[in-house]
Amino acid sequence: MKTPAMMVSFLALLCLVACGTAARGIVVPKPYQGVSPPSDDFLANLDNLVAGREIYSRHCATCHGETGRGDGPAGNVDSLRPANLSSSMGVAQKPLDYWFWRVSEGGTAEPFHSQGSVMPAWKYHLSELERWQVIAYTRTLHPAEAD
Numbered sequence: 850m851k852t853p854a855m856m857v858s859f860l861a862l863l864c865l866v867a868c869g870t871a872a873r874g875i876v877v878p879k880p881y882q883g884v885s886p887p888s889d890d891f892l893a894n895l896d897n898l899v900a901g902r903e904i905y906s907r908h909c910a911t912c913h914g915e916t917g918r919g920d921g922p923a924g925n926v927d928s929l930r931p932a933n934l935s936s937s938m939g940v941a942q943k944p945l946d947y948w949f950w951r952v953s954e955g956g957t958a959e960p961f962h963s964q965g966s967v968m969p970a971w972k973y974h975l976s977e978l979e980r981w982q983v984i985a986y987t988r989t990l991h992p993a994e995a996d
């Protein structure tokens with residue numbers, strides 16, 4: 850009776866290893882999965898965009914650059930360079946929960962931590978509301994959404 854059970858767990862283990870490596874994409878971790886802005890019209894709201902622009906120039910532009918291209922003066926580091934937030938090939942097309950996770954946890958999250966990311970974890974410096982506001986503004990830096 851023991852052998853079939855062992856076979857099953859062996860196969861399950863095999864699949865865990867094989868399937869794990871097959872799906873190597875970065876997955877938004879549990880507490881952040883599916884989170885969304887405080888209200889439906891939040892991202893388009895002018896007050897939020899104005900507040901977000903203020904936060905961006907105070908806290909983000911120094912690394913990510915005024916226009917989000919990742920070319921800010923403090924971003925010139927040997928480790929991982931600041932992300933180009935305005936490129937349609939990059940984070941601009943990622944879902945909102947991905948943004949909220951990355952802005953909240955920054956370079957403390959894997960695999961970015963091991964790669965030497967200097968992106969700060971903004972949950973320690975900005976309220977949830979402020980994080981959503983800066984996300985609202987930052988997403989307008991993507992050419993398709995800018996003016």
Ligand code: HEC
Pocket residue numbers: 904905908909910911912913923924929930931932939940948951952955956961966967968969971983984987
């Ligand atoms: C000290 C420099 C620095 C500052 C300040 C900074 N970042 Fe970053 N940021 C980085 C670096 C370096 C990366 C690339 C490594 C990574 O993804 O962790 C990054 C990555 C990101 C990403 C993820 C990109 C992706 O493709 O996953 C987002 C989103 C982001 N930053 C937004 C912001 C916002 C919004 C602010 C301001 C509230 C900010 N950053 C401030 C250095 C910085």
